[in-house]
Amino acid sequence: MTAHPTELAKQQAPAAAPSTLVLAVDEMHCGACLRSVERAALRVPGVESARASLAAKRLAVTYDPKQAGEVDVITALDRIGFSAAPIEAVKQDRGDARQKYLLRRVAVAGFAAMNIMLLSISVWSGEGGDMDPAVASLFHWLSALIALPTVVYAGQPFFASGFAALKGRRLNMDVPISLAIILATGMSLYQTMLDNQQVYFDAAVTLLFFLLVGRYLDETLRVRARGEAQNLLSLQSGIATVLDGDGTQRKIAAHALRPGDRLLVGAGERVAADGVVCEGRGQVDQSLITGETTPAEVKQGDPLYAGTLNLTQSLQIEVTAADDATLLAEIGRLMMAAEQGKARYRRLADRAAQIYAPAVHGLGLATFLGWLAFGAPWQTALTYAISVLIITCPCALALAVPAVQIAAASRLFKRGIMVKAPDGLERIAEIDMVVFDKTGTLTLGKPQLVDDTDISDTDMGAAAALAAASHHPYARALVTAAEGRLGAVQPASGVEETPGEGLKRMSAQGEERLGSAAWCGAEAESSDGAEVWYRRGTERPVRFRFADAIRPDAAETVAALKSRGYGIALLSGDRKGEAERMAHAAGIDDWHAGLKPADKIAWLETRAREGRKVLMAGDGLNDAPALAAAHASISPATAADISQRAADFVFQGAKLSSIVEAIKTGRRARAMALQNFGVAAVYNAICVPLAMFGFVTPLIAAIVMSSSSILVTLNASRLAGEGRS
Amino acid sequence: MTALAWLIPAALVLAGLGLAAFLWALRAGQFDDLEGAAYRALEDEPPDDEIT
Numbered sequence: 001m002t003a004h005p006t007e008l009a010k011q012q013a014p015a016a017a018p019s020t021l022v023l024a025v026d027e028m029h030c031g032a033c034l035r036s037v038e039r040a041a042l043r044v045p046g047v048e049s050a051r052a053s054l055a056a057k058r059l060a061v062t063y064d065p066k067q068a069g070e071v072d073v074i075t076a077l078d079r080i081g082f083s084a085a086p087i088e089a090v091k092q093d094r095g096d097a098r099q100k101y102l103l104r105r106v107a108v109a110g111f112a113a114m115n116i117m118l119l120s121i122s123v124w125s126g127e128g129g130d131m132d133p134a135v136a137s138l139f140h141w142l143s144a145l146i147a148l149p150t151v152v153y154a155g156q157p158f159f160a161s162g163f164a165a166l167k168g169r170r171l172n173m174d175v176p177i178s179l180a181i182i183l184a185t186g187m188s189l190y191q192t193m194l195d196n197q198q199v200y201f202d203a204a205v206t207l208l209f210f211l212l213v214g215r216y217l218d219e220t221l222r223v224r225a226r227g228e229a230q231n232l233l234s235l236q237s238g239i240a241t242v243l244d245g246d247g248t249q250r251k252i253a254a255h256a257l258r259p260g261d262r263l264l265v266g267a268g269e270r271v272a273a274d275g276v277v278c279e280g281r282g283q284v285d286q287s288l289i290t291g292e293t294t295p296a297e298v299k300q301g302d303p304l305y306a307g308t309l310n311l312t313q314s315l316q317i318e319v320t321a322a323d324d325a326t327l328l329a330e331i332g333r334l335m336m337a338a339e340q341g342k343a344r345y346r347r348l349a350d351r352a353a354q355i356y357a358p359a360v361h362g363l364g365l366a367t368f369l370g371w372l373a374f375g376a377p378w379q380t381a382l383t384y385a386i387s388v389l390i391i392t393c394p395c396a397l398a399l400a401v402p403a404v405q406i407a408a409a410s411r412l413f414k415r416g417i418m419v420k421a422p423d424g425l426e427r428i429a430e431i432d433m434v435v436f437d438k439t440g441t442l443t444l445g446k447p448q449l450v451d452d453t454d455i456s457d458t459d460m461g462a463a464a465a466l467a468a469a470s471h472h473p474y475a476r477a478l479v480t481a482a483e484g485r486l487g488a489v490q491p492a493s494g495v496e497e498t499p500g501e502g503l504k505r506m507s508a509q510g511e512e513r514l515g516s517a518a519w520c521g522a523e524a525e526s527s528d529g530a531e532v533w534y535r536r537g538t539e540r541p542v543r544f545r546f547a548d549a550i551r552p553d554a555a556e557t558v559a560a561l562k563s564r565g566y567g568i569a570l571l572s573g574d575r576k577g578e579a580e581r582m583a584h585a586a587g588i589d590d591w592h593a594g595l596k597p598a599d600k601i602a603w604l605e606t607r608a609r610e611g612r613k614v615l616m617a618g619d620g621l622n623d624a625p626a627l628a629a630a631h632a633s634i635s636p637a638t639a640a641d642i643s644q645r646a647a648d649f650v651f652q653g654a655k656l657s658s659i660v661e662a663i664k665t666g667r668r669a670r671a672m673a674l675q676n677f678g679v680a681a682v683y684n685a686i687c688v689p690l691a692m693f694g695f696v697t698p699l700i701a702a703i704v705m706s707s708s709s710i711l712v713t714l715n716a717s718r719l720a721g722e723g724r725s
Numbered sequence: 726m727t728a729l730a731w732l733i734p735a736a737l738v739l740a741g742l743g744l745a746a747f748l749w750a751l752r753a754g755q756f757d758d759l760e761g762a763a764y765r766a767l768e769d770e771p772p773d774d775e776i777t
Contacts (some may be wrong), residue, residue: 031764054761111744
């Protein structure tokens with residue numbers, strides 16, 4: 001992805017400097033999507049090349065800035081049904097440079113390890129037999145020739161990190177690793193010069209290879225998490241329509257909006273920035289911000305927040321100035337404060353290293369001094385000390401956690417759950433309480449048709465045929481409900497839409513109308529807001545009521561969590577009645593309504609002080625600080641961008657059972673990481689005494705190193721395979 | 726024993742070729758999109774640079 005645009009730029013430099021653009025295209029899932037996305041982009045005049053990446057869910061486009069702009073490409077993709085958003089240049093780096101840096105070293109170390117092993121095995125099998133000592137010596141020298149440059153090149157990541165730790169007067173896992181590799185290589189070179197048999201080149205390089213594989217896996221997870229977070233973040237903003245002073249409309253990317261810009265927000269669109277309504281009135285859905293499900297009425301002068309959904313009529317909004325005064329900034333501050341608390345979490349591998357590193361150094365030193373004390377020459381003492389270091393070197397330990405986490409993350413990914421924080425899997429395994437937000441988390445966050453039993457199939461079908469022409473959320477919900485009951489809905493022809501009021505068309509039975517009570521002449525009927533009326537000719541109007549429906553498996557999920565012994569609570573910003581109704585429907589006894597973001601944090605902090613570890617499931621902007629403050633957090637993919645950024649996990653689809661799956665996988669992953677530590681510990685318990693008493697030969701060291709690493713990796717791969725069939 | 730004189734260099738050169746090929750592929754961006762490449766192989770249409 002990096003080399004491609006620059007090559008193109010070189011070829012076309014004389015004509016005009018083409019601009020490059022990277023877009024996040026999140027709905028690209030298959031090969032067909034990939035081709036249509038690339039083709040759509042290439043058809044835009046002025047676009048010179050387009051290359052999509054399915055793994056990154058991104059599209060890189062080079063174009064002639066004189067003929068095309070980023071908005072042209074975005075609208076072209078929008079026409080074929082893909083929402084795309086530009087990723088700001090500073091955020092384009094997925095961090096895959098580091099990944100490639102490691103992969104190159106994995107390749108070199110792998111090459112060297114295999115060749116040295118080839119030579120070493122020959123020496124071992126010829127030992128004490130008919131092998132000419134001169135040939136053994138030649139093989140040792142050849143090994144040295146391969147090993148030395150490899151160690152210098154492939155060892156860099158460990159040497160650099162170990163050196164940095166020492167400079168900061170700390171010990172990390174890389175210190176014993178570097179020490180073992182350097183000492184083993186140096187000592188082996190010395191032994192080779194003396195024509196001795198204690199040559200450890202193979203062990204040193206194999207060790208390096210396995211450790212690099214672990215490092216690479218760890219980095220892969222991190223890169224994937226970071227890339228996904230950036231895509232989500234860019235996608236939420238999308239594009240916005242700006243009205244210039246002379247009344248002309250212009251589409252620009254939302255991140256380019258400036259305070260004072262006048263925005264045009266059509267019905268059914270999301271507001272792209274914080275602002276004040278300066279023209280128009282209507283209803284907006286603020287559930288993402290406040291958790292309140294009933295649409296709010298806004299008029300001139302009312303504030304609007306980014307992420308709210310404009311329901312009825314187009315509004316003109318002036319983007320408000322002060323950066324610090326925005327709701328987003330306020331929530332951002334709360335989030336940062338909450339995240340600082342979480343930064344103290346120490347990962348499993350780090351905790352293991354804290355105990356392991358001093359122990360390894362101690363054992364190595366004890367061996368050296370012990371043998372000296374018993375009168376061994378210093379070379380022998382040092383050889384034994386090195387074999388202790390090699391044997392104890394945390395090869396399996398370094399693979400134990402990354403291998404498991406990669407397996408767990410790919411298992412969750414297949415089930416539509418993305419792991420965003422690399423240590424999220426470890427934290428979710430520790431939780432003992434699950435706290436839900438209401439709107440959008442426990443519920444679908446979208447209106448659903450309710451009480452439809454007394455509506456006839458004919459009315460339903462006819463109303464849905466009209467509704468199919470509109471993008472209003474109630475109309476969409478009506479169509480979905482009709483499809484569920486009657487099968488496919490045939491859109492009616494000749495439908496006229498009056499924004500903010502309703503739809504109408506002339507048919508054989510007279511005029512059909514669908515819309516507000518006033519639109520259908522139903523003012524006389526009882527009304528409570530979230531509803532749509534349908535009227536055929538002069539017949540009595542039919543009412544369709546809507547409510548935010550609970551997720552279909554919410555009660556089941558809550559019951560499943562309860563049966564596993566987790567505490568359950570509901571924290572809502574909504575009114576008491578609504579919260580109580582939902583809590584009851586989901587089977588939650590401990591519920592709290594009318595909470596502000598700061599109240600939610602306070603509640604979570606009280607729980608934390610009680611020693612409880614909480615998993616927060618939330619989606620709204622108002623939940624973001626709570627998501628950051630909780631021990632672990634999960635968001636649906638429909639959540640506000642900032643919430644997705646704060647959450648450790650993001651799940652797709654309507655099923656709440658993803659939460660159970662995430663917890664289960666987290667716990668399995670932890671169990672497996674501990675099993676792997678166990679495997680490593682057993683190996684050490686057997687081999688360290690052997691090494692300390694000088695019984696470990698290069699052959700034993702090589703076998704132990706490789707087999708423990710392979711065992712650990714195989715154990716981890718069980719997690720990804722489980723339940724796949 | 727003289728067989729070693731050419732067997733060992735041969736082993737090293739062959740493995741070295743593999744390593745070089747891998748490093749070249751990595752540098753050429755062949756590992757940038759592992760998922761997409763699986764689908765691109767099944768495409769009937771000519772690759773990008775042949776589209777006019």
